[in-house]
Amino acid sequence: MGIVKIDDMLHEHVRRASTVMCRSINAQAEFWMKIGMLAEANPAxxxxxxVRDQxxxxxxPTPADAVAA
Structure with missing residues (x-):
């Protein structure tokens, strides 16, 4: 794990999106990075x-997953 420096305006976009998507700021940034990486690797x-492929x-899921949640 490390620290990633991002522009203040981008951080604000991540913060706002994280609120709408019910994710932490870090989880939202990680989601965008993962999707961006996959989009670059699969431009078509x-x-x-x-998202469907992921x-x-x-x-x-199994019945045990429902109990664990």
């Missing part, structure tokens, strides 16, 4: 395609 995919790659 849309945002929706990337969801499909996750293991299916």
């Amino acid at each position: 995919l849309s945002f929706t395609d990337i 969801l499909a790659a996750m293991p299916a």
